[in-house]
Structure formats: structure tokens, C-alpha cells
Amino acid sequence: MKAEIIAVGSELLLGQISNTNARFISSQLAELGIDVYYHTVVGDNSKRLFETIKLAEQRADLIIFTGGLGPTKDDLTKETIATYLNKKLIMNEQALKYIKEFFKRMNREMTENNKKQALVLDGCTVLSNKHGMAPGMLLKGDKHAYILLPGPPKEMEPMFQFEAKPLLQKMLNGETIILSHVMRFYGIGEAELETKVQDLLDNQTNPTLAPLASDGEVTLRLTAKSETEEEAWEKIEMLQTEVFNRVGEYVYGYNNDSLASKLQEILSENHLTISAAESMTAGLFQSELASIPGMGAVLVGGMITYTEDIKVKQLGVKKQTINEYGVVSSECAEAMAMRIKEKFGTNIGIGITGAAGPDAHGGQPAGTVWIGIVLNDLAPVSYRLNLSGTRNTNRLRAVKFTIHYLIQLLREQGFKTI
Amino acid sequence: MKAEIIAVGSELLLGQISNTNARFISSQLAELGIDVYYHTVVGDNSKRLFETIKLAEQRADLIIFTGGLGPTKDDLTKETIATYLNKKLIMNEQALKYIKEFFKRMNREMTENNKKQALVLDGCTVLSNKHGMAPGMLLKGDKHAYILLPGPPKEMEPMFQFEAKPLLQKMLNGETIILSHVMRFYGIGEAELETKVQDLLDNQTNPTLAPLASDGEVTLRLTAKSETEEEAWEKIEMLQTEVFNRVGEYVYGYNNDSLASKLQEILSENHLTISAAESMTAGLFQSELASIPGMGAVLVGGMITYTEDIKVKQLGVKKQTINEYGVVSSECAEAMAMRIKEKFGTNIGIGITGAAGPDAHGGQPAGTVWIGIVLNDLAPVSYRLNLSGTRNTNRLRAVKFTIHYLIQLLREQGFKTI
Known part of the structure; x- marks a missing residue:
């Protein structure tokens, strides 16, 4: 399964915020073994978003949108997808009730435009929003699956992790287990490290080996695919031993160690x-x-x-x-x-x-x-x-x-x- | 002038790092009044990068690349652009000398693959890298301009700001002057600040007013367009005085102040x-x-x-x-x-x-x-x-x-x- 992540929002193109959503979703998809081939950021513009969806369908099976689900006129993600897929938007009563309660709890008057947030794509699975108002959606088409998520990270992250991810896992059920393991190095440059493991880099298939340098540190990510977790770990351990034999003196830790x-x-x-x-x-x-x-x-x-x-x-x-x-x-x-x-x-x-x-x-x-x-x-x-x-x-x-x-x-x- | 920013790097698609480069460049382009229509992230894959360039040429006049200028085999940005534009890569002696000195200073052996970093696109203006090894490039084609920048933010940011931006400013010469001015606040929340300037936010046209909160600080960006710098500054100063009258006690500085x-x-x-x-x-x-x-x-x-x-x-x-x-x-x-x-x-x-x-x-x-x-x-x-x-x-x-x-x-x- 190949995925593309589309973030919708002019504030991203103006450089006011970073697209940290793409990073979060990518790391989550990597855990599921889903390859991400592209991230795209597009503004609050229906025509350009329409073109972006068309393009993404040629490049990916799973298309994940973030942003543009709010109450204002600028928020047009689901409207554009509805037009593109020729689907209706229907009022989701549960989401509407939740939004009304949200305003009551905040002691604020609910303006009419907030109702728009409870409209969802006909035929979708609604993803509930525990930290905001706009619900997310998962829609399975003939050839593609579409996931719509809100833009604010504090709403998007739990929604993806606890609502969308389990559904994706179900869709992938029976497919390969993918495990990743990171070795952390200090005191050796990226080029020098690569030279020492060049043959392993050249001949990698499964497990794969990916170097990365940042802030003076270098990491090697070892990723193995297999039918069982044990087999995947065995593959990673064999490769790790080989790397350790060559440049073990520079290894200071693993995974989330600093x-x-x-x-x-x-x-x-x-x-x-x-x-x-x-x-x-x-x-x-x-x-x-x-x-x-x-x-x-x-x-x-x-x-x-x-x-x-x-x-x-x-x-x-x-x-x-x-x-x-x-x-x-x-x-x-x-x-x-x-x-x-x-x-x-x-x-x-x-x-x-x-x-x-x-x-x-x-x-x-x-x-x-x-x-x-x-x-x-x-x-x-x-x-x-x-x-x-x-x-x-x-x-x-x-x-x-x-x-x-x-x-x-x-x-x-x-x-x-x- | 319309721009597209293409970040190259599989680590971005794996969710290991965020594409903060796109944010930085976008905010810089916004200051120049250049509209950014798309951000794209693509992996270290020559074929997909090739397709991405083709697409960007249909959508933008200025295409800015970050990443993929390093010494390893995975680094293939300039190689792919050279193939796409049918240009040669030539050795830049000054960059090569700089790289050799870099290794000398670090007391480390220079491996052969590091030479590759000194190759630049034939006919480009070389952007020097004061904080790393790989030089950047600006290339003017018939219909498009291309800027190539390294991936690490600490190399990319000063290179863009001090090398690429002045060249872009020159290219834009004669167009509208756009000036931006940032007021910095501490000790007041974003919501409270917005409430105090709500009418100014609602009625903004020129100059515009944009609040942004991060790390406990709040900023207001005042942006004015005009035919002369003096006129633009006058507009900004009038608005700033109004803001100062309302929330001046929380202002600690301006622009790049911390x-x-x-x-x-x-x-x-x-x-x-x-x-x-x-x-x-x-x-x-x-x-x-x-x-x-x-x-x-x-x-x-x-x-x-x-x-x-x-x-x-x-x-x-x-x-x-x-x-x-x-x-x-x-x-x-x-x-x-x-x-x-x-x-x-x-x-x-x-x-x-x-x-x-x-x-x-x-x-x-x-x-x-x-x-x-x-x-x-x-x-x-x-x-x-x-x-x-x-x-x-x-x-x-x-x-x-x-x-x-x-x-x-x-x-x-x-x-x-x-």
C-alpha cells in the first residue's frame, strides 16, 4: 500500500507553521509498513486542491488529508473531495450533538456556521474528535481509500492514533510485519560511516539499512519485513552484529536514546x-x-x-x-x-x-x-x-x-x- | 512570481524529521511578496524526483529544492536536475578547496565521495555554504528559476537568507515593495492579545496584521505593500502605534529580537x-x-x-x-x-x-x-x-x-x- 499525505492550509504556505502533521502521520504509517511516497501542501483553494487529489490518485492507494475541516469559508477540504468523488455531504447527528454540547460546556453561543462541521461524506466511517469539534472521516472507494483529519495537531494526533490507525491495521490484516531498529553513533561522520558499511548499503534488500545525519550525530535505521515478529528481529540482529563489528566503537545507543x-x-x-x-x-x-x-x-x-x-x-x-x-x-x-x-x-x-x-x-x-x-x-x-x-x-x-x-x-x- | 518548494529526503517521508525548511523558506518568500502555491516532499528516488520537477514547472516559475546535495549515493538532487535540464555537472574549484580545508580543520581524512559535493550545475550562480560543505546553486532558465539548497537547516537558513534572497530581490526589482515588521510580546496569551486588537484584525487590508504564538511568546506581524519603502513604513508605523497604545506593556522587542x-x-x-x-x-x-x-x-x-x-x-x-x-x-x-x-x-x-x-x-x-x-x-x-x-x-x-x-x-x- 502506497500513501500520500496532503495538508491543506494557506498558513503552511505562508510559513506561519510547519507541517508537523505529515511527520507524525508518516512515522505512524512507517510502523504499519505503509510506504509514503509524497507529502503535498496546498492552500485553501478549491481548484488547486481538486488538481492535487487527481494527482494523488495516480500516485497512491491511500490518500490522507489534514486541515480544512473547520467552520469557516476557507475550510473546503471535504466539500472539494465531495465534488471530486461526486458524493453528497450529509449531516451527522452525533457530531452535531457533540458540537452543540461543546459550545454549552464553553458557555459560548453556537454560531450557524459551526453546523457545517458536522457534515460528513456519504458512506464514510466517522472518526470522532475527542479534542475539538470537527469529526474526521475514512472513506473506502473502489481503488482508493481516503482519510480526512483536522489540522490542529492536538486533535489530529489522537484521532489518527486511536481512530484511524486501528481501521488501517484491519485493512492491512494478514500482510507483512515490519520492524525498525535505530543504531546511534557519535564521533564518526556520515560519509566515513557509509564508507565502512558501503557493501551492506549496496546489497541491502531485507533488512534494509538507512543512514541519517543530524546535529553531528549519525544514525542507521535497520528495517526488516517478515511474516512473524521473531523472524523480523532475527534479521535485524544479524545485520546489527555485522555493523557492530565494523563501527561498534562509535555506537552510543539505540532507538530513542540520546x-x-x-x-x-x-x-x-x-x-x-x-x-x-x-x-x-x-x-x-x-x-x-x-x-x-x-x-x-x-x-x-x-x-x-x-x-x-x-x-x-x-x-x-x-x-x-x-x-x-x-x-x-x-x-x-x-x-x-x-x-x-x-x-x-x-x-x-x-x-x-x-x-x-x-x-x-x-x-x-x-x-x-x-x-x-x-x-x-x-x-x-x-x-x-x-x-x-x-x-x-x-x-x-x-x-x-x-x-x-x-x-x-x-x-x-x-x-x-x- | 509563483514558487514551489520541493524537499528531497526519505527521512521526511519516514517521519523522522519535519519539513521545517519549507516553513522557513515560505516565510522568507512571503516577505518578498512571492506566492507559494505548493510544498512537495519526495524521497531519495531519481525517477519520482524527475516527475516532481516536471510537475512543478507546470505550477510555478521559481522552484526551490532543499536536501540531497550531500556526499552519499542517496544524494541525487543536482544529478536529477542536471539530467532533467540536460545540463552538465562541473567541478567548482573554490567549493572543492573549501571542502578540503574543512576536513583539514576537523583533522579528519577526506573520503573520495566528498568530492562529489563540489560538483555544480553548469551555468549556475554558486551559493556558498558557511556552515557545511555542499554549496547551493541558483540557475536561471528560459521560463523558470531553480534554487538548490542543502537539507540541514543550519546550513540552509543562512544560505537562503544571505545568498539566495538578495539575488531573488534583484530578480524582482521594480515590483511592489512589501515590508514586514514583527512586534514581540511576552506575558500575554494569544487569545487575550487577539481580543484586544480584534477590530484591527477584522478590518485589516493594507497593512495586514497576523498574530502567531509559539513557545509561550506571541508575535504580531505587520505587513504593508506600497510603491515606495517610505510609504510602506509609514503605514506600518501608524498601525504599530495603535497596537502599542493597547498592549504596549507586553512588548519586549521587534523582528529578530529574542x-x-x-x-x-x-x-x-x-x-x-x-x-x-x-x-x-x-x-x-x-x-x-x-x-x-x-x-x-x-x-x-x-x-x-x-x-x-x-x-x-x-x-x-x-x-x-x-x-x-x-x-x-x-x-x-x-x-x-x-x-x-x-x-x-x-x-x-x-x-x-x-x-x-x-x-x-x-x-x-x-x-x-x-x-x-x-x-x-x-x-x-x-x-x-x-x-x-x-x-x-x-x-x-x-x-x-x-x-x-x-x-x-x-x-x-x-x-x-x-
């Missing part, structure tokens, strides 16, 4: 506490850690030492170290890591100092970062980055590399990390 | 320094400030006091205060603000403490936040928030409210803030 959630997991399991002294990242490292619930058990706190004076007077880095090596140096990063570890009494101390950009800082060009790490009684280690992004991508990259290097150090030291 | 950039401006102009002690936000407040270049002159640093022990031993909050009022209290927030101001020797001290969620904390339900602020010799003040978002929207909202309350306090105290 670098921060993975680090939390590792620190919690190994009962390790952490503190950090941050200069260029100015709290972003600790904030990333704190974004994960339960980090309170491992993150004690730290300091933001934005000026040289604070590094010396509050953190206790020696003035001599800064004079001799500069604030953006291996020596300063290691001293920051040691001082914060000592001061805050943690197992791990982190020091991050650098020139975020756009200007040079501490005698170093923009993008230079030094990360210092001290783990228990080991000697401090430090890592240099030469980044080429904007100020804020550099700051975020510095945080991600800090987590990456810390995970690698813990792995080298024999802690369980994966 | 709460953080505005705060930096105010603190710099008034020579005020700031430090912060953060608990639930764990550095996010200071990190937001540091995201603005030049913040080094006003942000001295601060502490992240994630545990009670650190609040007492490192920051110096009295154990008694915590025992009596709890860590999530007006008293604790104000003590944190006072202690950090004193310790770090700044004009302003900030204390943020709360229960980010999902669990309660310090005896307070998730979403409770106390913000303490001390300004110079004034008595400390504190503000309570009851937020209802997720852990991380609550943390971000706490940061934004802190900036908002600080700006309002500075305004009350007679500092110039707008």
Missing part, C-alpha cells in the same frame, strides 16, 4: 556523581544532563565561570596557569575539571573552555574548544575540538563531544556502557 | 552585570544568555546548585531557610539570588528553584517555580509560576519568565528597556 539519557543511565548504574565547570558552554552541559528526569541522583551541580576573574577567585584555577597557557588551553580545562571535582566532591569533574565564536577568545580562533575530564583518582585528560559552526552549534557540539568522550573514557576504564 | 538578546542589549547599555544560581533550570538561564555574542561583558557566571547540600555549602543559603520554607520557596529563591550576587560581585543576582517535573520536588507539585531577583541595593523580589508543561518546556518557560520579569523590573526602576 547522548544525555545514555550518560545518565551509565552514571546511575555505576553510582557515579558528576560536577562541571563551564565557560563557553555557560551551563549548557549541565542543562542537557538535567533535561533527563532522574538526573538529580548523579548531577550534583557546578559553576559557570564566564570570566577569568571568576575562574581564579571562585573556582580556584591558579592565575599562573591562565597566564602561562591562556584560558582556552588543555591546562586550564584540566584545572577547571580538577577544581570543580574537588570543590563539589564528585566522582567525575568536567571542565569546558573555548572560543564559541564569532570572535577569537583567549588567543584561540573561534571554534577551538578544550574539554577536561577527571574520573576518580585517574590523572586528568583533555580533548581538543576545532569546530566550524556558528556560536550556538559550536556550544552544542562541545556539549555532545564532552558526553561522547566521557562515555568513551568510562568504556576504556571497564565501566559497562552499552 | 528575550535573551533584548536583555543583553539592556544590560550592556546600562552597564549592569549579572550572575545566577540555578537549580531546576541547571544552567539553562545562563546558557540562554551566553547564546548571544557579546554577553561576556555582562554575564559574569554563576552556580548550578542541583542538590540541597550544594545550595548550603557552596552557595551559602542558610540551612534554616531550607528547613523552614523548603527548597522550592520564595525565601530560598531570594536567598539564592542574594548569595550569588554577593559572591560573584554583580549588579543583578538571579535565583531559580522549582519542580521541573514529572515528579513533585521540595514538597511542591511539578510545575511550581520560584524566581528570585535582586537588583543593586533594592530588596529582593520573587515571582511564582505554576506551569503545566513537560519537564523541559517547564524549564524553558522558567528561563523566559525570568528574563521577562527582570526586564519589567528594570523598566519599573526607570532603566531604558525598549
Whole structure:
């Protein structure tokens, strides 16, 4: 089954909002093993919507519409589909009753145009709207199936998930099981990763292998089709083992893991506490850690030492170290890591100092970062980055590399990390 | 001029990412007065991309592509366009040199497939990529213009804004001038704002007025058309004055201002320094400030006091205060603000403490936040928030409210803030 998703709304074409509905529905359809070949966005214009439906019928079996089901004159999705399919719109009494109650509950007068929302395509299955007024519809034609959903994500998402998806699952019944599994990498570029698995990419059939890079991370999505879940998992595991043999050192996690959630997991399991002294990242490292619930058990706190004076007077880095090596140096990063570890009494101390950009800082060009790490009684280690992004991508990259290097150090030291 | 935006990438059709590029480009084109009639998303498939180009040529004069310019075999946007237009791809020496330098700077080996990124369409204007490797292109044909942009937003956005947009502006020269101006609000909801300007919204023609809410902020976009820039500005200014008279107290800035950039401006102009002690936000407040270049002159640093022990031993909050009022209290927030101001020797001290969620904390339900602020010799003040978002929207909202309350306090105290 091939699908096309059509979002209707001039606000999308004006750039006022993103088409997050297409993303949501696509990810849901991927779980069902339904291929999406196109997303289209078209404005509140009946003629262009009509042409878009005609085109979609040539390209897809399942056509999913979002938006244009509301009460105003601009809302013309179901009207246009009715004209196109030569179907009547009929009043759905249950939906009308629901809309009336909705207004009563809100203590508002129901204007006449709101009745229009209760009109549905003749012969459709009505999808009820638990978070708004306009009902959705599923209509099976001879060759195509049509699903109409409201535009607001908070109405559309539950309607798709709990009303439309089970009906689609029924329609697909008996077809193949499709499973997906994501491997997450850090510290390796997309091109380099692909080179190392090129033969697997070239010869993929089932399971398939799809690389994706974003924000300095690379993922590989492994997708297997089979008649049973067990068989699909076996296929994925065999391929995963092969990938792991080649580039396993860069794998930090799977599926919904993030670098921060993975680090939390590792620190919690190994009962390790952490503190950090941050200069260029100015709290972003600790904030990333704190974004994960339960980090309170491992993150004690730290300091933001934005000026040289604070590094010396509050953190206790020696003035001599800064004079001799500069604030953006291996020596300063290691001293920051040691001082914060000592001061805050943690197992791990982190020091991050650098020139975020756009200007040079501490005698170093923009993008230079030094990360210092001290783990228990080991000697401090430090890592240099030469980044080429904007100020804020550099700051975020510095945080991600800090987590990456810390995970690698813990792995080298024999802690369980994966 | 009619435009169509084509995003190329199977990851979009799999629902792994949203097509935020189409939104960004659409909003930019709206500023130029270029109408966008369609967005299309197509996968990494040469045949379907070919068909999509053919179709777009029937519907638009300007076709903008994003994605598929990278080094891998999946990246086939320019190759497909070259085939479609019967154009050659030629090596651009400057882009190649830039890519080689990029790898050198990153201290990484350049694999052969990366060279492919420097191939450009014969006869195009090359758009340089300041934040990545693949250059963009603008090609003028007989009837159509084509713009090719990379997929990653951090590369695409500046390339469009600073390279492609000026060229488009030149192409449009002589047509109507369209100017847009954005007013930014904090501390007022979208519905409340709309109610206060409802008559202006109902009767708009030229200039137009468009409200938009996101992340707790509300904006109003004022757009005027005219034959001269002066006339367009006059129209906008008249409308802006009217809006200001009604809801001026909530205006914090204009256009590309952010709460953080505005705060930096105010603190710099008034020579005020700031430090912060953060608990639930764990550095996010200071990190937001540091995201603005030049913040080094006003942000001295601060502490992240994630545990009670650190609040007492490192920051110096009295154990008694915590025992009596709890860590999530007006008293604790104000003590944190006072202690950090004193310790770090700044004009302003900030204390943020709360229960980010999902669990309660310090005896307070998730979403409770106390913000303490001390300004110079004034008595400390504190503000309570009851937020209802997720852990991380609550943390971000706490940061934004802190900036908002600080700006309002500075305004009350007679500092110039707008």
C-alpha cells in the first residue's frame, strides 16, 4: 500500500507553521509498513486542491488529508473531495450533538456556521474528535481509500492514533510485519560511516539499512519485513552484529536514546556523581544532563565561570596557569575539571573552555574548544575540538563531544556502557 | 512570481524529521511578496524526483529544492536536475578547496565521495555554504528559476537568507515593495492579545496584521505593500502605534529580537552585570544568555546548585531557610539570588528553584517555580509560576519568565528597556 499525505492550509504556505502533521502521520504509517511516497501542501483553494487529489490518485492507494475541516469559508477540504468523488455531504447527528454540547460546556453561543462541521461524506466511517469539534472521516472507494483529519495537531494526533490507525491495521490484516531498529553513533561522520558499511548499503534488500545525519550525530535505521515478529528481529540482529563489528566503537545507543539519557543511565548504574565547570558552554552541559528526569541522583551541580576573574577567585584555577597557557588551553580545562571535582566532591569533574565564536577568545580562533575530564583518582585528560559552526552549534557540539568522550573514557576504564 | 518548494529526503517521508525548511523558506518568500502555491516532499528516488520537477514547472516559475546535495549515493538532487535540464555537472574549484580545508580543520581524512559535493550545475550562480560543505546553486532558465539548497537547516537558513534572497530581490526589482515588521510580546496569551486588537484584525487590508504564538511568546506581524519603502513604513508605523497604545506593556522587542538578546542589549547599555544560581533550570538561564555574542561583558557566571547540600555549602543559603520554607520557596529563591550576587560581585543576582517535573520536588507539585531577583541595593523580589508543561518546556518557560520579569523590573526602576 502506497500513501500520500496532503495538508491543506494557506498558513503552511505562508510559513506561519510547519507541517508537523505529515511527520507524525508518516512515522505512524512507517510502523504499519505503509510506504509514503509524497507529502503535498496546498492552500485553501478549491481548484488547486481538486488538481492535487487527481494527482494523488495516480500516485497512491491511500490518500490522507489534514486541515480544512473547520467552520469557516476557507475550510473546503471535504466539500472539494465531495465534488471530486461526486458524493453528497450529509449531516451527522452525533457530531452535531457533540458540537452543540461543546459550545454549552464553553458557555459560548453556537454560531450557524459551526453546523457545517458536522457534515460528513456519504458512506464514510466517522472518526470522532475527542479534542475539538470537527469529526474526521475514512472513506473506502473502489481503488482508493481516503482519510480526512483536522489540522490542529492536538486533535489530529489522537484521532489518527486511536481512530484511524486501528481501521488501517484491519485493512492491512494478514500482510507483512515490519520492524525498525535505530543504531546511534557519535564521533564518526556520515560519509566515513557509509564508507565502512558501503557493501551492506549496496546489497541491502531485507533488512534494509538507512543512514541519517543530524546535529553531528549519525544514525542507521535497520528495517526488516517478515511474516512473524521473531523472524523480523532475527534479521535485524544479524545485520546489527555485522555493523557492530565494523563501527561498534562509535555506537552510543539505540532507538530513542540520546547522548544525555545514555550518560545518565551509565552514571546511575555505576553510582557515579558528576560536577562541571563551564565557560563557553555557560551551563549548557549541565542543562542537557538535567533535561533527563532522574538526573538529580548523579548531577550534583557546578559553576559557570564566564570570566577569568571568576575562574581564579571562585573556582580556584591558579592565575599562573591562565597566564602561562591562556584560558582556552588543555591546562586550564584540566584545572577547571580538577577544581570543580574537588570543590563539589564528585566522582567525575568536567571542565569546558573555548572560543564559541564569532570572535577569537583567549588567543584561540573561534571554534577551538578544550574539554577536561577527571574520573576518580585517574590523572586528568583533555580533548581538543576545532569546530566550524556558528556560536550556538559550536556550544552544542562541545556539549555532545564532552558526553561522547566521557562515555568513551568510562568504556576504556571497564565501566559497562552499552 | 509563483514558487514551489520541493524537499528531497526519505527521512521526511519516514517521519523522522519535519519539513521545517519549507516553513522557513515560505516565510522568507512571503516577505518578498512571492506566492507559494505548493510544498512537495519526495524521497531519495531519481525517477519520482524527475516527475516532481516536471510537475512543478507546470505550477510555478521559481522552484526551490532543499536536501540531497550531500556526499552519499542517496544524494541525487543536482544529478536529477542536471539530467532533467540536460545540463552538465562541473567541478567548482573554490567549493572543492573549501571542502578540503574543512576536513583539514576537523583533522579528519577526506573520503573520495566528498568530492562529489563540489560538483555544480553548469551555468549556475554558486551559493556558498558557511556552515557545511555542499554549496547551493541558483540557475536561471528560459521560463523558470531553480534554487538548490542543502537539507540541514543550519546550513540552509543562512544560505537562503544571505545568498539566495538578495539575488531573488534583484530578480524582482521594480515590483511592489512589501515590508514586514514583527512586534514581540511576552506575558500575554494569544487569545487575550487577539481580543484586544480584534477590530484591527477584522478590518485589516493594507497593512495586514497576523498574530502567531509559539513557545509561550506571541508575535504580531505587520505587513504593508506600497510603491515606495517610505510609504510602506509609514503605514506600518501608524498601525504599530495603535497596537502599542493597547498592549504596549507586553512588548519586549521587534523582528529578530529574542528575550535573551533584548536583555543583553539592556544590560550592556546600562552597564549592569549579572550572575545566577540555578537549580531546576541547571544552567539553562545562563546558557540562554551566553547564546548571544557579546554577553561576556555582562554575564559574569554563576552556580548550578542541583542538590540541597550544594545550595548550603557552596552557595551559602542558610540551612534554616531550607528547613523552614523548603527548597522550592520564595525565601530560598531570594536567598539564592542574594548569595550569588554577593559572591560573584554583580549588579543583578538571579535565583531559580522549582519542580521541573514529572515528579513533585521540595514538597511542591511539578510545575511550581520560584524566581528570585535582586537588583543593586533594592530588596529582593520573587515571582511564582505554576506551569503545566513537560519537564523541559517547564524549564524553558522558567528561563523566559525570568528574563521577562527582570526586564519589567528594570523598566519599573526607570532603566531604558525598549
